[in-house]
Amino acid sequence: MKTARTTRITVYGLLLIWCLVSAFPLFWMVSASLKPPSESFAGINAFIPQDPTFANYARVAQLVPMARNFVNSVIVAGVGMAVTVFLCSLAGYAFAKFDFPGKNALFLLLLATMMVPPEAGVVPLFAIMRALGWINNLLALIVPNAATAIGIFYMRQYISSFPSEIMEQARIDGAGDFRIYWQIVLPVITPALAAWASLAFIARWNDFFWPLLFLRSKEMYTLMVSISVLPVSEGLSTPWPVIMAGTTIAVAPLVVIYLVLQSFQREGLALGAVKG
Amino acid sequence: MSSNSIWARMWKKRQIYLFISPFFILFGIFQLTPMVWSFYLSFHEWNGLGAPEFIGLGNYRFLLRDKVFHSALRNTVIYWLANSLAIIPLALILASLLNHTWLRAKRLIRTTVFLPYVTATVAVGLIFNMLFDYNSGLINSLLELIGLAPVPWLTSVQTSKLPVIFLNIWRITPWHALILFSGLQAIPHDLYEAATVDGAGALRRFFSITIPSLMPILFFSFITLTVDAFRIFTEPYILTQGGPANSSISIVQYLYINGFSIFKLGLASAVGYALTLILLIVSFGQIIAMRRESGLMEGN
Amino acid sequence: MTFALLLTSILAFSACTASVTPAPAGEEDAADAGTTGAYPPGTMTVYGYGQPQYWQQFFENYLNDHPDVAPGVSVEMVQTENEADARQKVQLSFTAGAYDELPDATASAPVSMKALADGGVLLDVTDYVEQFKDRFVPGALDQLYYKDRIYCLPKDLRPQLLFYNQEIFDQYGIDPAGMETIEGYIETGRQLKEASDGEVYLSYIDPGAFTWRYWGRRGLMPQANARIWDENGEVVIDTDPGAKLAMDTLATLNEEELLYKSAIFQPPLYDAAREGKVATFYIGAFWDEFLRKNLPDMEGKWRVMPAPIFQDLGLGGAPVVGLECLINKPDPVYADLYKTIWEAYQFDADARQTWTEQMVAEDAPYSNPISVEMLQDDFWKEPTPYYGGQSFREAEANGLNNVSQNLIVTDKDAEADTIISAEIESYVAGNQTMDEALANMGEQLRERIGTAPVD
Structure with a gap:
């Protein structure tokens, strides 16, 4: 062209x-x-x-257990991202490509759960986390978001725009539903997986509200929590340049991750290639 | 249809139920109990310690007459309208610009335009506060440069919502652009080529191919945007703290203040339910309006 | 099926763990445990806000210097976001029955302290604290009492101080001594404005909630003997002559354009101070740290004096108390260790000075002692280079010589603050007069809170 x-x-x-x-x-x-x-x-x-x-960077390192918090952030965001992308695309595939009793009702229920602000139910949620032994545990941040309504909704919309013929062909060849998902659907939807992986990673990395609620020691804090509670003291004795050094450190890995995930975004060939 | 055959059909599809089960299990554990509990609590007065005191519809009645809640509701609707009008068109333009195959330095450009969503809110809050500062902010300096009077962006009751809206558009547009971009990537190129051969101009290709093919994803964007806009919190929180005089406060911020700084947990629960009700009405209105385009409720 | 089972078991489990009532550990039990001097190895956890890592250093110093007191015990200060966040964390764990997750102590402030004490979360330390009463500066315990009991240890008591840029006063030949009274303070503002052709502002005003906090609740209100509530908990802010005096004073400063409108704690305000646009900072000892940390280039320019007083009333500023509260766990094993270290902080002059010098070396925050005996030492009168050789420590001590009573704090006051602040913000934004603001405060407080139980 x-x-x-x-x-x-x-x-x-x-x-x-x-x-x-x-x-x-x-x-x-x-x-x-x-x-x-x-x-x-x-x-x-x-x-x-x-x-x-670079004195501000040295100062942040004194105030915050940086390496430890960095590892926590990587675990929460990395594991969280991988699990979410898998479970959301699997459920999205089910909603997009299969008919089963109660499908519409379940899907509307899923959409409805997006409307409930989770902040209102903090006290019982805390009790549940405690019953599970997950207070001050990174699992409290990973598991509840392992399959999100919004992620499934996105994957369903994305997958539904692909014609079902390729799946039918594979089914005739004897592939099961999961194998079709794994071998045929996943490769076709890599742009969506990459997009959702980026968004999921960033959302978990930058989250501040839930980690502050469930984590109880500075060793367990994620990087963003440690940086974000710095400027709160009366009189703001942490000078802004130090805080900016902290946020720069916190944001840099996100830029790298985003750059890496872009290798999976190939334009315009997805369906054409499959069709061809 | 006998119930037997439904069970048989469900059994046949058991693997599909397994695929969607993680969400519903997690929902049951982590969301349902809190929802039921906060429904119960919304009829009580509780500061987080001791026994909750039953007050019937007291919290809901309070919301009906509280002028701060009214202000939060009004502001939130304004945020939603502004977002809906600005973000999807902007995101669509950005995604289309990025989708040109001949573009050079793709990765660099895509990463750069995505930076607003990546940047930590602590830093964004500080920087937008400085940008919109009345005395020395860059925006007022520019206004003065072209001979206009400085605007008290963050400090006036009349204008405080504008910086919040600008920040929200700046921060959230890349999110939707990325979503729409992933949708654009799924549109086969041969469709465009065929249309070009038929003599369709760029604009016609956009409206006859791009938009229809993108409809499922656009529908997703609209619903997500509505939900996010009604739950807006970060932007007013880091820019204006909802002020001055509650002129930029949002519903979730109102919930947050009640639940987490003055510990009126019953009232906070009632706000949560009021918000859920509003969102259900608005977004199901959208679902019904876009039923055909969304590919939702087809079949069966 | 599995899901239903899982859910039921979780609910059952959480119900079980939540229904175990704590055996409130009486003060006596705890004291007995303490006399043996043996503490189980483990971590003493303390919630703080601000910069608790520096407070932690004192604990570490103590444990290093006294290796036999608590071998195997370490201290962790957990940084929380603010007073409300610390309270939130503590009461979530307490309500969920998660006593093993509760900290051993938490920093707090009067509003949260009352709510937590009411909920039975805090150890009663009345007898313990009262034995030191005579060794503290007057008023040190005033804000600690709730229903005639004490639930927290006082950490520090910081006066209200006025910081001024000496260079500006020299430049325009104005005597800062005129600012001893509030009337003189306003007059000085007018002189500065006139002499500088409107370039120099007397002080600043924040468009948000900090104006009520610093100019109102902590500043002009107590000095004007003002009240929000009367002794029965009825709203009187809109009829109280003291409140009118305080708010009208702020209105005068604002309407004569003596205050630079700029958000507190934000870089544009630092810049304005740097450029000599803001002559004074009102009010609170915390400005010391604010200035030193954020305006290190202005060393030698600033001076400090007690907060100006209303000529006819003669009341100094109301001091701000820092609270450290011990948590009422079923087995508060470290409560006595905390008390021991707190005692060293308050009364062991060497330990306190060593720590303070560490803080100075790290450019970290510290405050004056509240023990009368310790304050006698010349160490607390040493000159401060940042204030051109004036001793900040001495000025801080002098700031407590004339104090006013703080406003009565009820457990409704966090909410009252949001209501009052909204009306002041609306005034500062130019949307209503101060008289209207006061009337609206009264109306909104009655509408939304009604009466507040005054203990």
Whole structure:
């Protein structure tokens, strides 16, 4: 397909503006993290540090058990992501490609659960976690979100847009439902798996509310919790540049993960290739 | 149809039930009990210690007359409308821009436009506070540069919702763009090529191929956006704390204050149920309106 | 099937564990356990907020210096988000019957302390604390009492202080001594404004909840002898002459544009201070840390004095108490160890000074002792370079010489704060007059809270 020069210029121009607007606050965050507390960083002329320093990073490392919290975050986000992507795509496949009694009712129930704000039921949820022995345990953050309504909903919508013929062919060849999912459906939906994996990983990594509720020692805290409780003291004795250093450390792995997961996003070939 | 045959049909599909069972099991353990419990609690007054005191519909009656809750409800509806109007079109434009096969530096561009969703909220809160600062904020500096008066974005009752809306659009658009982008990737290229051969312009291809093919995912985006917008919390929390004078407070923030800072847990439960009811009505309205396009409720 | 079984068993299990009532450990039992000096090896857990890792250092110092007191015991300070978060964590565990997860102690503040004490979560330490009464500075125990009992140990008592930028006063030839009274403070603001052509503001005003907290509840209200509730718990804020005086004073400062409108704790306010736009910071000893940490480049410029007082009333600022509460577990094994270390913090001059010097070296927060005896030492009068050689420690001690009573705190006051603050925010945003704000406060407090039980 030939593309007109003007189209290309317009597309690149729009994307450039989009990139600037998107990256600018993050750039500001990194720049602020390199400034000594004595340097102003609020004004328009304060984006570039005059006297860059890594002292703020050293300070965060003193305040927060960084390595340990990092490992916790990796476990919660990594394991959580893998389990979620598997269970959500499996259930999404079931809802998209099979007829079974109660299917619509169950699916509407699933949608309805998305409408309930979980914050209201914190006290019994805590009692349940306690009964399971999961207070101050990373399982409390991984298991409840192992299969989410929103993830299943997304996978169902995504998978339903694929024609069922390829599955039928495999079924005639004698493949079972799970094998069809594993060998035929999964490869076709890699863009969706990659997208959902990124979103699931980031959501778990950045979550602050539930870890703060269920985790009870700083060794068990995730990185985001440790960083987020820094600026709360009266008088804010943790200077902002130190906090910005903390958030920079916390965000950097996300950017890496996102870059890696993009290798699975191949454009435009998915269905065409299968059909062909 | 006899019940026997239903059981037989269900037994035949037992593996499919197994596929969907993890969600329902987890729902039963981690969501159902809290839901039932907070329904019970919504008729009580409780500060988290001692025995809850039964007050009938007292909490619900309080919500009906409380002006702070009314403000939270009004603000939340405004956030929802603003989000619905802005985010899906923007996300669709962004996803389409990214989907050009000839694009260079794809990974870099995609990562960069996705940064708003990645950035930690602590940092975002600080930076948007500085951007919208009345005295020295970048936005007011720009306004003054082009001869306009500075706006008290965060400090006026009239304007405090705007920064919240801007931040929300900035942060959430990449999420939906990524979802829609994954949908675009599933549209076979030969469809476009055939249309181009038939002489269809870019705009017509967009409306006759892209939109219809994307419908299931668009439907997902609409429902998710509605749910998220009605449960908006992070943005007002980190920017304005709901103020000044509750002018930017959202429903979940109202719930949070009652449940976690002043410990009126019965009232917080009632807010949760009020919100669930509103969301059920709004989103099932959407489901019915988009029934055909969504591919939902087909078959059977 | 499995699901139903699982659910039932979980419910049964949680019901079991939740229904075990704690045997409230009396103070006497705990004291007996303490005299043996033997503590089981393990971890003493303490919930804190702010920067508890520095408070932990004192505990570690103590355990290192006294290896026989509690061998095998370590201390962990868990950072929580704030007062409400610490309370939330404690009461969740307590309500769920999860006594093994409860901390041994938690930092708190009067509102949460009352709720927790009411719920039976805190150990009664009345007799223990009262034995030290005469050794503390006057007023140290005032905010500790609830229904005539004491449920927390006082950690520190910090006065209200006014911080001012000496350089600005020198530049315009204005004497900061004029700010001893609130009337003089306002007048100084006018002079600064005029002399600087509107460039210099007397102080700042936050558009959010901090204005009520610092200008109101902790600042002008107690100094004006104001009341939110009367002795029967009825709302009187809209009729009380003290409340009117306090709020009108704030209105004068605000309406004459003597206050720079900028959010507290945010970089734009630091910048304004740097640029010499804000002459004073009102109020609270915590500004010391705020200034030193965030404006290290302004060393030598700032000075400190007691909070200005209303000329006719003569009341100084109401001090802020820091509370450390012991948790009423079935077997509070470390309660006495905590008390022992707390005693060292309050009365062992060497230990306290060693720790304070560590804090100074790390540029970490610390506060003055509350023991009269310890304060005699010249160590607490040493000059502070940041204040151009003026001794901050001495100024902090002097700040307690003239204090006013804090506003009565009921367990409804966290909610009352949100209601009052909303009306002040609306005033600061220019949406209503201060008279309207006061009237609305009264109306909303009656509507939403009614009466508050005053203990």
